[in-house]
Amino acid sequence: MVPLSYYLLLSGILFACGVLGFLIKRNIITIFMSIELMLNGVNLSFVAFAAHWHALAGQVFVFFVMVVAAAEAAVGLAIIIAVYRTRETLNVDRVNLLKL
Amino acid sequence: MTPPTLNPLLWIVPILPLAGAAINGFFGRKASKQAISAVALVFCGAAFAVALWIAFGFSSASSPYYFHLAHWIRSGAFSVDFDFYLDQLSLVMLLVVTGVGFLIHIYSVGYMWDDDGYYRFMAYMNLFMFFMLTLVLAKNYLVMFIGWEGVGLASYLLIGYWFTKDSAAAAGKKAFIVNRIGDFGFLIALFLIIKHFHSLDFTKVFAQVSTLPTETAGAGLLTAIGLLLMVGAAGKSAQIPLYVWLPDAMEGPTPVSALIHAATMVTAGVYMVARSSAIFERAPMALMVVAIIGTLTALFAATIGIAQTDIKKVLAYSTISQLGYMFMACGVGAFSAGIFHLMTHAFFKGLLFLAAGSVIHGVGGEQDMRKMGGLRVYMPWTFLTMGIATLAIAGIPPFAGFWSKDEILWKAFGASWVYWLIGVMTAFITSFYMFRLMYMTFGGEYRGVVAQETHGHTAHGHGHGEPHESPWVMLGPLVILAVLSVVGGFVGYGNRFEHFLAPVFNGASEVAQETSREAGNSTLEHLLMGVSISVAGLGWLLAHLLYSRRPQLPARIAASLGSLYRAVANKYYIDELYAVLFVKPLIDGSTTILWHGVDQGAIDATVNNSAEAARHVSDNVRHMQSGNLRSYAGWVAAGAALVIAYMVWMGVR
Numbered sequence: 001m002v003p004l005s006y007y008l009l010l011s012g013i014l015f016a017c018g019v020l021g022f023l024i025k026r027n028i029i030t031i032f033m034s035i036e037l038m039l040n041g042v043n044l045s046f047v048a049f050a051a052h053w054h055a056l057a058g059q060v061f062v063f064f065v066m067v068v069a070a071a072e073a074a075v076g077l078a079i080i081i082a083v084y085r086t087r088e089t090l091n092v093d094r095v096n097l098l099k100l
Numbered sequence: 101m102t103p104p105t106l107n108p109l110l111w112i113v114p115i116l117p118l119a120g121a122a123i124n125g126f127f128g129r130k131a132s133k134q135a136i137s138a139v140a141l142v143f144c145g146a147a148f149a150v151a152l153w154i155a156f157g158f159s160s161a162s163s164p165y166y167f168h169l170a171h172w173i174r175s176g177a178f179s180v181d182f183d184f185y186l187d188q189l190s191l192v193m194l195l196v197v198t199g200v201g202f203l204i205h206i207y208s209v210g211y212m213w214d215d216d217g218y219y220r221f222m223a224y225m226n227l228f229m230f231f232m233l234t235l236v237l238a239k240n241y242l243v244m245f246i247g248w249e250g251v252g253l254a255s256y257l258l259i260g261y262w263f264t265k266d267s268a269a270a271a272g273k274k275a276f277i278v279n280r281i282g283d284f285g286f287l288i289a290l291f292l293i294i295k296h297f298h299s300l301d302f303t304k305v306f307a308q309v310s311t312l313p314t315e316t317a318g319a320g321l322l323t324a325i326g327l328l329l330m331v332g333a334a335g336k337s338a339q340i341p342l343y344v345w346l347p348d349a350m351e352g353p354t355p356v357s358a359l360i361h362a363a364t365m366v367t368a369g370v371y372m373v374a375r376s377s378a379i380f381e382r383a384p385m386a387l388m389v390v391a392i393i394g395t396l397t398a399l400f401a402a403t404i405g406i407a408q409t410d411i412k413k414v415l416a417y418s419t420i421s422q423l424g425y426m427f428m429a430c431g432v433g434a435f436s437a438g439i440f441h442l443m444t445h446a447f448f449k450g451l452l453f454l455a456a457g458s459v460i461h462g463v464g465g466e467q468d469m470r471k472m473g474g475l476r477v478y479m480p481w482t483f484l485t486m487g488i489a490t491l492a493i494a495g496i497p498p499f500a501g502f503w504s505k506d507e508i509l510w511k512a513f514g515a516s517w518v519y520w521l522i523g524v525m526t527a528f529i530t531s532f533y534m535f536r537l538m539y540m541t542f543g544g545e546y547r548g549v550v551a552q553e554t555h556g557h558t559a560h561g562h563g564h565g566e567p568h569e570s571p572w573v574m575l576g577p578l579v580i581l582a583v584l585s586v587v588g589g590f591v592g593y594g595n596r597f598e599h600f601l602a603p604v605f606n607g608a609s610e611v612a613q614e615t616s617r618e619a620g621n622s623t624l625e626h627l628l629m630g631v632s633i634s635v636a637g638l639g640w641l642l643a644h645l646l647y648s649r650r651p652q653l654p655a656r657i658a659a660s661l662g663s664l665y666r667a668v669a670n671k672y673y674i675d676e677l678y679a680v681l682f683v684k685p686l687i688d689g690s691t692t693i694l695w696h697g698v699d700q701g702a703i704d705a706t707v708n709n710s711a712e713a714a715r716h717v718s719d720n721v722r723h724m725q726s727g728n729l730r731s732y733a734g735w736v737a738a739g740a741a742l743v744i745a746y747m748v749w750m751g752v753r
Binding site: 019022023024026028031092093095096097 | 730
């Protein structure tokens with residue numbers, strides 16, 4: 001059996017990749033995907049713990065996260081399309097109309 | 101003492117001038133001058149009429165009157181009410197205040213007729229009367245204190261009446277502030293009385309005081325109360341060291357000076373000391389301080405009076421000097437003699453001021469005696485009446501001042517010959533400077549500028565012609581007061597005045613009678629009387645020599661005296677001394693510590709700096725909101741990292 005620490009390590013790496021992408025990428029779609037990566041990194045740790053402790057709550061949580069992520073993807077992509085239509089770019093550095 | 105009887109007229113007397121003041125003060129701006137005069141005179145005259153009515157129903161045998169107007173303070177067992185009280189002492193004061201005050205009101209109509217703020221002036225005058233009557237008729241110290249503060253307020257308003265003039269505004273402030281110092285002493289005395297006697301009612305306090313032993317050895321509670329009351333009296337009645345406001349108070353219109361000096365205000369201190377005679381009797385040390393202060397003030401102020409050239413300043417210093425006599429009398433236990441002098445002084449000093457006002461009016465606002473002279477020809481009535489007042493204040497028999505001053509000197513001699521000697525010296529100086537004033541003003545040739553010669557542009561800018569006699573509305577009061585100055589002294593003939601006041605000063609007059617019995621033979625009394633008459637005559641003679649026969653002599657004498665003369669002419673530099681000792685340190689301290697230090701340094705700085713800090717912080721924090729999505733993301737990540745680090749750290753711990 002694969003020990004828990006491996007799963008957690010992988011989950012951490014996934015999450016860190018997500019954060020890194022989130023911070024350094026300029027393309028809004030990539031940023032969006034990085035967020036998904038972070039969510040899934042966390043999901044992985046949830047299910048790993050659930051399997052380790054034989055507790056269902058972790059798995060239930062993962063379903064919830066996936067549902068929310070799906071909803072978020074729907075809303076998020078719609079916003080991205082709207083942004084692209086008005087600004088004709090996906091570069092977040094140029095989407096800064098709220099700048100003081 | 102017989103129990104007091106109820107008399108509902110008592111509260112009517114003070115309320116009448118208040119009503120007059122209110123009507124004139126609120127509605128006077130648009131009213132005609134005739135209406136304003138009518139209101140002021142009717143209410144003031146009505147007060148006098150009621151006072152006379154009360155006086156006719158009151159004899160020395162009858163019991164004091166009292167009237168309970170309303171509750172005021174009820175706190176446990178302690179209570180203070182709006183109560184009025186009238187005994188022989190208040191009756192004398194009541195008649196002096198309303199009578200002389202009424203005459204001064206009549207005079208003011210003539211004197212102030214052309215002034216723009218006529219209604220304001222009349223309202224203040226009535227207000228002054230109201231507060232003084234409250235003071236005189238009070239049944240307890242607190243109601244007295246209302247009147248006490250009220251006359252302070254009214255005097256402030258009236259001294260600074262011409263408030264556009266800097267010197268007048270400053271004089272008003274000075275009077276008010278110096279009086280505050282005295283009031284502070286008075287207040288502390290009241291606190292002591294409340295603490296130890298649990299009441300402020302005159303009868304209750306004095307009843308308790310009379311059970312206490314006389315504080316012959318050392319100082320005790322009563323001495324402390326007495327001294328503090330004296331501080332208050334010194335402020336109000338212009339005694340050393342708080343007399344400095346009175347000469348400056350000459351900035352007010354002349355009727356105000358007359359009102360302050362003769363009928364109201366300065367007599368309040370004497371009245372208060374006399375009213376508290378029960379306390380002072382049992383505190384010989386406080387009484388001695390009163391006598392010493394009075395004696396010194398009498399001499400000190402008289403010497404300053406010699407060298408003044410402003411006609412009103414001379415009279416101001418003479419008032420201080422005469423008040424010194426009154427305190428001297430109170431200090432040796434002869435309270436009735438002090439009140440007697442207060443009354444006669446009200447007549448002749450009121451007259452002197454009104455006459456001086458008439459002179460000033462006649463020569464077009466000039467107050468410098470060096471620019472007067474020869475006015476005898478131009479204003480015979482003023483000359484005649486002022487001459488009578490001068491004879492009265494100088495102590496020439498049979499005028500009023502002679503009787504009261506001689507009474508004081510006789511009683512003072514019974515206490516100590518030192519008081520008497522200084523008193524006689526003062527009498528000499530008084531006689532000298534008063535006749536000097538007369539000769540400089542009325543004698544010789546007119547030294548002022550006459551309009552005909554200079555074609556309208558006179559030195560004082562009034563376009564004033566020759567000196568002229570004042571209208572009858574001003575001369576009438578002069579004549580009445582002159583008559584009173586002649587006959588007023590006979591009230592005291594054969595000690596009748598003293599017997600009249602005896603029920604009030606029962607203890608004190610015993611003391612005085614004892615001393616007079618000890619020293620008492622009529623030969624000595626007549627001898628002393630002769631001495632005081634002859635010094636008065638000498639003073640007259642000297643003034644005649646210097647200012648009538650050889651008018652160039654005074655200047656040479658002044659030159660030969662040099663610095664001494666300069667010191668006297670500059671009032672011994674007391675004002676400058678006070679400025680260096682008290683005023684300047686106070687202003688400097690307030691500026692550096694309170695203004696720059698506390699106010700600007702601490703209070704303003706706290707507010708300003710916190711606002712400044714908030715601005716700085718927000719200026720910096722503002723840049724966080726860049727509108728850049730990735731920088732927001734960075735902040736979120738950094739925050740999350742911080743939270744995680746914290747939790748990890750907590751977990752490890």
